Amino acid sequence: MIHSPYVRKPVSVQRTMGLVLIALLPGIAAYAWQAGPAILVNLLIASLTAVLAEALAMWLRRRPIGLAVGDLSAVLTAWLVALSLPAIVPWWLTVSAVLVAILAVKQLYGGLGQNPFNPAMVAYCTMIVAFPALMSQWPALAGGFDAQLQLILGGARELDAVTGATALDALRTGLRTAGATVESVSAGPAFGVFGSQGWEWVAVGYALGGLFLLATGIITWHMPVAFIVALGGTAGVFWLIDPAQFASPLFHLASGGAMLAAFFIVTDPVSGATTPRGKLLFAAGVGLIVWLIRNFGAYPDGIAFGVLLMNICVPLLDMKTQPRVFGHREAAGGDQ
Amino acid sequence: MIGRLFKFHGGIKPDAHKNESAGPAIQRAPLPERLVVPLRQSARATANCLVEVGQKVLKGERIGEPEGFLGTAVHAPTSGTVVDIARHPMAHPSGLDTECVVIEPDGEERWIEHAPFDYHAASREESLAWLRDCGIVGLGGATFPSHVKLGKGAGVETLILNGAECEPWITCDDRLMRERAADILAGATILRELIGARELVIGIEDNKPEAIAAMKEAVAASGHGVSVVAVPALYPAGGEKQLIRVLTGIEIAYGKLGGDYGVQCFNVGTAHAVYRAFAHGEPLISRIVTLTGNVDNAGNWEVLIGTPIQDLLPLARPRPDTDRTILGGPMMGFALPRLDVPIVKGSNCLISASPKLFPPAPPEQPCIRCTECAKACPAELQPFELYWFSRSRNFGKAQEYHLFDCIECGCCSYVCPAHIPLVDYFRFSKSEIWARERDKAAADQARERFEFRNFRQEREKAEKAAKLAAKAAETRAKLAETSTAETPAGEATDDPKKALIAAALARAKAQKAEVQPQNTENLSPQTQAEIADIEARRKVLAATAATTDAPSVAGPTADAPAAGTDAAAASAAPDAETRS
Ligand code: SF4
Ligand code: SF4
Numbered sequence: 001m002i003h004s005p006y007v008r009k010p011v012s013v014q015r016t017m018g019l020v021l022i023a024l025l026p027g028i029a030a031y032a033w034q035a036g037p038a039i040l041v042n043l044l045i046a047s048l049t050a051v052l053a054e055a056l057a058m059w060l061r062r063r064p065i066g067l068a069v070g071d072l073s074a075v076l077t078a079w080l081v082a083l084s085l086p087a088i089v090p091w092w093l094t095v096s097a098v099l100v101a102i103l104a105v106k107q108l109y110g111g112l113g114q115n116p117f118n119p120a121m122v123a124y125c126t127m128i129v130a131f132p133a134l135m136s137q138w139p140a141l142a143g144g145f146d147a148q149l150q151l152i153l154g155g156a157r158e159l160d161a162v163t164g165a166t167a168l169d170a171l172r173t174g175l176r177t178a179g180a181t182v183e184s185v186s187a188g189p190a191f192g193v194f195g196s197q198g199w200e201w202v203a204v205g206y207a208l209g210g211l212f213l214l215a216t217g218i219i220t221w222h223m224p225v226a227f228i229v230a231l232g233g234t235a236g237v238f239w240l241i242d243p244a245q246f247a248s249p250l251f252h253l254a255s256g257g258a259m260l261a262a263f264f265i266v267t268d269p270v271s272g273a274t275t276p277r278g279k280l281l282f283a284a285g286v287g288l289i290v291w292l293i294r295n296f297g298a299y300p301d302g303i304a305f306g307v308l309l310m311n312i313c314v315p316l317l318d319m320k321t322q323p324r325v326f327g328h329r330e331a332a333g334g335d336q
Numbered sequence: 337m338i339g340r341l342f343k344f345h346g347g348i349k350p351d352a353h354k355n356e357s358a359g360p361a362i363q364r365a366p367l368p369e370r371l372v373v374p375l376r377q378s379a380r381a382t383a384n385c386l387v388e389v390g391q392k393v394l395k396g397e398r399i400g401e402p403e404g405f406l407g408t409a410v411h412a413p414t415s416g417t418v419v420d421i422a423r424h425p426m427a428h429p430s431g432l433d434t435e436c437v438v439i440e441p442d443g444e445e446r447w448i449e450h451a452p453f454d455y456h457a458a459s460r461e462e463s464l465a466w467l468r469d470c471g472i473v474g475l476g477g478a479t480f481p482s483h484v485k486l487g488k489g490a491g492v493e494t495l496i497l498n499g500a501e502c503e504p505w506i507t508c509d510d511r512l513m514r515e516r517a518a519d520i521l522a523g524a525t526i527l528r529e530l531i532g533a534r535e536l537v538i539g540i541e542d543n544k545p546e547a548i549a550a551m552k553e554a555v556a557a558s559g560h561g562v563s564v565v566a567v568p569a570l571y572p573a574g575g576e577k578q579l580i581r582v583l584t585g586i587e588i589a590y591g592k593l594g595g596d597y598g599v600q601c602f603n604v605g606t607a608h609a610v611y612r613a614f615a616h617g618e619p620l621i622s623r624i625v626t627l628t629g630n631v632d633n634a635g636n637w638e639v640l641i642g643t644p645i646q647d648l649l650p651l652a653r654p655r656p657d658t659d660r661t662i663l664g665g666p667m668m669g670f671a672l673p674r675l676d677v678p679i680v681k682g683s684n685c686l687i688s689a690s691p692k693l694f695p696p697a698p699p700e701q702p703c704i705r706c707t708e709c710a711k712a713c714p715a716e717l718q719p720f721e722l723y724w725f726s727r728s729r730n731f732g733k734a735q736e737y738h739l740f741d742c743i744e745c746g747c748c749s750y751v752c753p754a755h756i757p758l759v760d761y762f763r764f765s766k767s768e769i770w771a772r773e774r775d776k777a778a779a780d781q782a783r784e785r786f787e788f789r790n791f792r793q794e795r796e797k798a799e800k801a802a803k804l805a806a807k808a809a810e811t812r813a814k815l816a817e818t819s820t821a822e823t824p825a826g827e828a829t830d831d832p833k834k835a836l837i838a839a840a841l842a843r844a845k846a847q848k849a850e851v852q853p854q855n856t857e858n859l860s861p862q863t864q865a866e867i868a869d870i871e872a873r874r875k876v877l878a879a880t881a882a883t884t885d886a887p888s889v890a891g892p893t894a895d896a897p898a899a900g901t902d903a904a905a906a907s908a909a910p911d912a913e914t915r916s
Contacts, residue, residue, distance in 0.1 A: 003671070003757065004662075004664075004666065004668050004746050004759070005350075005666055005667045005750050005759070006666040006667075006669075006671075006689065006694040006748055008349050008752075008755065009348070009353070009751050011751065011752075012698065012701075012753050012754075013702075013704055015751050016704070016706060067699060067701065073704075112701070112702040112753075113704050114702070162715065164848065172616055205865070208748060218706075220707075220711075242360075251395075269706045269707065270704055270705050274705055274707050274721075276712075290617060298432060318721075322737070323710075323716055323718070324716065325738045325741050326577070326581075326587055326715045326741060327577070327592070328589055
C-alpha cells in the first residue's frame with residue numbers, strides 16, 4: 001500500500017486553535033481594561049468547565065481523552081462563550097452555557113468537526129431565551145472588581161452601580177421614544193467616539209486579532225470582508241437615506257459583538273460554509289440578519305441568531321457553490 | 337513564444353532537499369551479479385519473450401517482442417547468459433510479480449551491432465516503430481510508450497519538455513540536464529519534428545539554476561528556436577497537467593490527453609533516450625537513478641534496467657538507522673515492501689528513510705473543515721468533502737465531486753492540520769469504485785446472457801403459441817372455406833405470430849435498455865493504464881484486509897483507510913451516520 005506523502009507540514013489542530021486563542025488576547029486585554037477584570041474570571045470558569053465537560057464526554061464515548069482536550073478546541077469554544085455573555089453573569093450561567101455548547105451542541109453531534117451549529121452561539125441563544133434579564137446586564141465601565149466578583153459569585157444584584165446600558169440597547173430603546181433621533185440618543189453616556197463607549201476599543205482589539213489570523217492564514221478574507229460589507233453596507237444605505245433613524249455603518253461595526261463575530265464567530269470552520277463563494281454568502285447573510293435584528297428585532301444584538309440561521313443554510317450553500325474543478329473550465333476543448 | 341506564465345491553484349512548498357544529491361556528477365553503477373529484466377516495461381503491456389534459458393545475449397539485444405498497441409520492446413542491458421525466465425516480484429507497493437528474464441552478466445559489456453537511425457530518410461511510421469523497438473517509454477515515472485504519445489503527428493502546436501522535477505529529494509533530471517543538455521535538446525527536437533509541433537518549450541523549476549543555464553547554453557549553441565523557461569518552484573509544478581497549465585494556460589481534464597488540446601509533454605530523460613535511440617541506435621537499457629536520504633554518499637548513478645535495488649543501495653552508503661527505502665519522491669513515492677526487486681524504466685529515485693528523516697504521521701484528528709486541503713489542491717477539488725464521502729463509503733457522491741480528477745499528489749495530506757491521510761482515502765475509494773465497476777461489468781454480461789436465454793424462451797413460446805393460433809385459424813378458415821369462397825385466412829394466420837414475436841422482442845429490448853452504460857468504455861490508453869494500476873492496488877487492499885500480517889510498510893497510518901481492519905473503520909460508521 002502507498003502511504004505517501006511521507007512529509008507533512010508542521011501543523012496541527014492544536015496549533016490552529018492555539019493561534020485563534022492568541023488572536024483573542026488583544027480583545028480580551030481591551031475588555032479587561034475597559035470593563036474590569038471580571039471577564040478574566042469568567043474566562044477561567046468557562047475554560048475549566050469546557051475542559052472537564054470535554055473530558056467527561058470523551059470518557060463516556062470511550063475515546064482518547066488527551067487528544068481531544070489537548071486540541072484546545074473546547075477552550076476556544078469556552079472563550080467565545082464567555083466573551084459573548086455579559087461579563088457579570090453569575091457563575092452558574094456561564095457554566096450552563098458552556099455545558100450546552102460542549103455537551104449538547106458539540107459532543108452529542110459527534111464531537112469536534114461534526115456539529116452543524118456554532119456551539120458558542122447556541123449557548124448564547126439558549127441563555128438569552130432562558131435568562132433574558134441576566135443576559136442584558138452588561139458591566140458598567142470601570143466598575144469595581146469586588147462588586148463584579150460578587151455578582152459572578154451570585155451576590156444580590158443592585159444593578160445600577162455595576163451595570164451600564166450598552167450603546168445598542170440605548171439606541172434601540174432611545175429611538176422608540178417619540179421624537180428621538182440617532183443624534184439625540186447618541187449624546188447619552190453609552191456612546192463613545194465611534195461606537196459604544198469603551199466597547200469600541202474592545203472591537204479594535206478583536207479587529208487586530210483578526211488581522212493576525214488573516215496574516216497567519218488561519219482564516220481567509222472571505223468571511224470577515226463579506227460580513228463587514230454586508231453589515232456596514234446595509235447600515236450605510238439606510239443611514240444615507242435617513243440618518244435620523246438609522247445609525248451609521250461605523251457605529252454598527254464598532255458596537256456589540258460585530259468585530260468578534262467578523263473574525264472569530266462567523267469564521268468558525270466547522271459549522272460554516274467551506275467554498276469561497278459559500279463563505280461570502282454565509283458571512284454576508286449573517287451581516288444582513290444582524291442589521292435587521294438590531295433595527296427591527298426584539299433582541300439588542302442579532303449575531304447569534306444570524307449565525308444559527310445561516311448554519312442551517314450551510315449544506316445548501318456548499319452544494320450550490322462547489323468550485324469548478326481543474327480542466328472543467330467551459331470551452332477549452334475538453335469539458336463535458 | 338512563451339510570454340507570461342500561468343498559475344495553477346494551490347500547490348505546496350515542502351523542503352526541497354535537492355542539495356544532498358545534486359552535487360556529484362552522474363556515476364556509472366557497477367554491474368550487478370544478476371539482472372532481473374521484467375518483460376512488462378511499459379504501462380499495461382508485457383513483451384513476448386524471445387530468449388530461452390541458457391541462451392547467450394549481447395548488450396542491447398532484443399529479448400522481448402512488443403505486443404499490442406501499448407507494447408514496447410525489451411532489451412538485454414548487458415552481455416551475458418539468460419539463467420532464468422520466471423515470475424519475479426516488482427518494485428510495486430504490493431510487490432506484484434511479473435515475468436522476468438534473469439541475465440548473468442559476463443562482464444564484457446559486448447554490444448550487439450547497432451547503427452544510428454536516420455529519421456529524415458524514414459517515414460514517420462518507421463520512426464515511431466523504431467522508438468517502439470528501442471523500448472522508449474516515458475521516464476518521468478508513468479512509463480507510457482513514447483511512440484503512442486507521439487500520436488498522429490498532427491494537431492499538436494506545442495511540445496513541452498518537462499524538466500521541472502518538483503518532488504523533493506529527486507535530482508536525476510537535474511543532473512542529466514546539467515551534464516547532457518545538448519543530447520536532451522537533440523532528442524527534444526527530434527520529438528518536436530515527429531509530433532509536428534511548432535513550438536518547443538523546456539520547463540524547469542527555478543530552484544535548478546545550473547540546469548537552466550546548461551539548457552540555455554545548449555539551445556544557444558544549437559541555434560534552434562527553443563525556449564527554456566524557469567517556472568516557480570511549487571510542488572506539483574512538474575505534474576504534466578500542472579506544467580502544461582503553467583506554460584500554456586491550457587487545462588487538461590481528467591481522461592483527456594494533451595494531444596486533444598494541441599500540446600504534448602515529454603520528460604527530459606525521455607528526450608535523452610530518444611536521442612540515444614536515433615543518434616546511436618541504442619535501445620533504452622539504463623536510466624539515471626538518484627540515491628539519497630539517510631545516506632553518507634548521496635548522488636546520481638546511471639543504472640542498468642534490471643539491477644536489483646538491494647545491489648544499488650550500498651553505493652550511497654545508507655546509515656545504520658535506515659528503516660525503509662522509498663521509491664520515488666516523498667510526496668508520491670512508496671516504501672518498498674522488499675528490496676530484491678529490479679530498477680525499471682520508471683524508477684527515478686531511492687530514498688533511504690529513517691524515523692528521524694520521515695517521522696511517522698501524528699495521530700489522526702477529526703476534520704475541522706478548515707479547507708486548508710482545498711486551498712492546496714492543484715486539481716481544485718474539495719478534499720475534505722471527498723474524505724467524508726470516502727469514509728462513509730458514499731462512492732457515488734465522491735464521483736460526483738470529481739474523485740477521479742484527483743492526481744494523488746498528496747498536497748492535501750501534506751497541509752492537513754488534523755493529520756488525516758487524505759490521499760490514502762482517495763486511493764482506497766478509487767480502487768473500490770473500479771472494483772465495483774468491474775463486478776458490474778461482469779454482472780451485466782451475465783444479465784445479458786440471462787436475458788438472451790429469456791428472449792429465446794419467450795420466442796419459442798411465442799412461436800409455439802403462434803403455431804397453435806395458426807392451426808386454429810387454419811381450421812377456422814377451413815371451416816369458413818366450406819361456407820364461403822373468399823377468406824382473409826392468410827392475414828389471420830400471420831398476425832398473431834408476428835405480434836407475439838414483436839412483443840417478446842420489445843420486452844427484451846426494454847430490459848436491455850435498463851442496463852446502464854458502463855463508464856469504462858472509450859477510455860484513453862492512459863486511463864486504462866491507471867485502471868490497471870488501481871486494480872493491482874485493490875488486490876493488495878483485499879489481501880491486507882484478509883491477512884493481518886501482510887507487510888505493513890509505513891507505520892501508524894498503515895491501516896487507516898483499509899476498511900474493516902481496525903478502529904478507524906469501526907469509528908467511521910457512527911460518525912458517518914451523524915453526519916449524513
Ligand atoms: S485540511 Fe484536514 S482538517 Fe482541514 S478541511 Fe481538509 S481534511 Fe479537514
Ligand atoms: S491528492 Fe488529490 S485531492 Fe489531494 S491535493 Fe492532490 S489532487 Fe487534490
